[in-house]
Amino acid sequence: MRYCLPGVRSGPKDPVRCGLCPPSPEMAPMLALSLAALLTASPASAQSFSGSGTTVSSGTAPSTPDYYIVAPGDTLWDISRTFLGNPEYWPRLWSINDYITNPHWIYPGNRIVFRLGTDTEPPVVELEVAPPEEYRPKALSFEYAENECGPDVRFTGARDSDEYVATGFLADSDDVDIYGKVYKAKTRQYWLGEGNLLYLKLDDPDAFDCGDMLTIFRQTEKKVRDPRKHSTRYGSAYRVVGEARVVHRVDDIVAAVVRTSYSEIERGDLVGPLMPVAVELETGEPSGNLAGHIIGRPTDENHLVSIGETVFVNIGRADGARVGDTLWTVVQRDEAIDRDEEDESLPEQVTGRVVLVRVDEYTATGVIIDAARNIEVGNRLVQKVDNR
Secondary structure, eight states, X not given: OOOOXXXXXXXXXXXXXXXXXXXXXXXXXXXXXXXXXXXXOSSOOOEEETTTTEEEOOOSSXXXXXXXXXXXXXXXXXXXXXXXXXXXXXXXXXXXXXXXXXXXXXXXXXXXXXXXXXXXXXXXXXXXXXXXXXXOOOOOOOOOOOOOSSOBOOOOOOEXXXXXXXXXXXXXXXXXXXXXXXXXXXXXXXXXXTTOEXXXXXXXXXXXXXXXXEEEEEEEESSOBOSSOTTOBXXXXXXXXXXXXXXXXXXXXXXXXXXXXXXXXXXXXXXXXXXOOEEEEEEXXXXXXXXXXXXXXXXXXXXXXXXXXXXXXXXXXXXXXXXTOEEEEEEOSOTTTOSXXXXXXXXXXXXXXXXXXXXXXXXXXXXXXXXXXOEETTOEEEXXXXXX
């Protein structure tokens, strides 16, 4: 007798979701009688259901199990109906074997073992699966160690190549290429982001074709003032907020779709050439004689900074700085009582680590890669701690 098995999904780990095709009404009584004879007989002869992807076999002893290989489309409900004569036997399939955790999810390739029943015992069915591999959690061991002698230094380990994103830069306003501004947008949303269609007003709209990439940025501070030397000023602070791709032009309006947003985009933001904001670097323990401090950041909140944020420092090429250099952030204070000033009589405490991703003549842009606490604008940067 042949039954069809509709293949829903055929991957070896794909769950089976639908069952065997039901027999026709006129065949049901014959099937029930045949199954009853099969289940109550002592040794059964081997059976094969061609075309179903299943095999049922038995040995010569009454306790020898019959096997059924689950095929795509099978469910415990239909297997019980086909081989046990009653679909309501599926709870027995589920309850008598610990491996059946959910009656709705069995997989192609599972081998179901049937042990034929008798007049006084119902059929017993077991789901046979490969034993799971023993899971061994990683062993962790702890031991007490004496504090090392020397300065309070942390964040000394090297890191493999990683990508750092710096969304800000310092520059004199005369040195910044500005093509125009974000004029309006298609959406009614005030804050704009990825997927939004922007309408740009550019000084030379004819210079742009479909597919051209543009950077959207804004000025966050006109002249950055040194927090330790208020009379010293640097260039203006800019923040890159997104990138957009030109898709259309009508008269003086250039339409562009935001492809990437690093922050909210606003109408009135500046538009310029594509600026790289990501750099891939290997970082290690600070080494050298560079020293300076954090002079600002490319956001309106100009105080606390944390891991992943961009900072501006008063160290540049003129000081020997290069892209990839790392420096520690250090403080000399008692956090409880030295709120606004440092006590230079105290040892230096390392609070974080910065990697330089862009170096100009007298300033540089860095990214915080380690932090034990919030880092502040004005914190000192060193490559040597207490003459370490």
